[in-house]
Amino acid sequence: MNSPLVVFDLDGTLVDTAPDLVATLNAILAREGLPPVDYATARNFVGGGTRLMVERGFLASGRNLPSATLDDYTRDFIEYYAGHIADSSVPFPGVEAALDTLAERGCRFAVCTNKVEKLSLMLLDALGLSKRFAAICGADTFGVIKPDPQILHRTIARAGATGNGAVMVGDSITDIATARAANIPVIAVDFGYTDTPVADLAPDRIVSRFADLPTAVYALLGAPKPQS
Secondary structure, eight states: OOSOEEEEOOBTTTEEOHHHHHHHHHHHHHHTTOOOOOHHHHHTTTTSOHHHHHHHHHHHTTOOOOHHHHHHHHHHHHHHHHTTTTSSOEEOTTHHHHHHHHHHTTOEEEEEOSSOHHHHHHHHHHTTOGGGOSEEEOTTTSSOOTTSHHHHHHHHHHTTOOGGGEEEEESSHHHHHHHHHHTOOEEEESSSSOSSOGGGGOOSEEESSGGGHHHHHHHHHOOOOOOO
């Protein structure tokens, strides 16, 4: 297909998931008698996948977990989070309007995330967004995670597109590094989950609100004609 493809990261880009993810992390820590990680700190643990978030949460509480134990807690995290996946998570303001505007110009959409595929689908289903995406690919879909460029290349292929007409939208160094390695232009939102300001990471474009996303996409891919 020749339609432009906009590939989105999920957590911190499309959906503000940090409230439920941080609550899950602190629930797991509480089971072990450990203090909670403050929200501002834990918010920036999001984006590298569940296992890394759990590892960073325990490290913040002074515990360095062996690999097998970390695997156990990761499973516990996923089980708990699945039951609370959209308690407080919401799309960032303007997401649906921006998707509508881009779709009117013939753009199609995909998700490429380090959240596991099942949870990604559960979240987007709960928010009524899943049908908007031609492909929703996660950490376990292809056996590789960002910043490995293969997850982005294979997400684009699964959506029926090619890299020549695709752009990545993300919120962190992980997304920008993935797009760079895949030779795909990248737009960064500056309201997501990152320790390093995205302005320091040299994406092709930065947007501070979804209302500005279509203009940034058109600047990188050209402005497709409106659908008749």
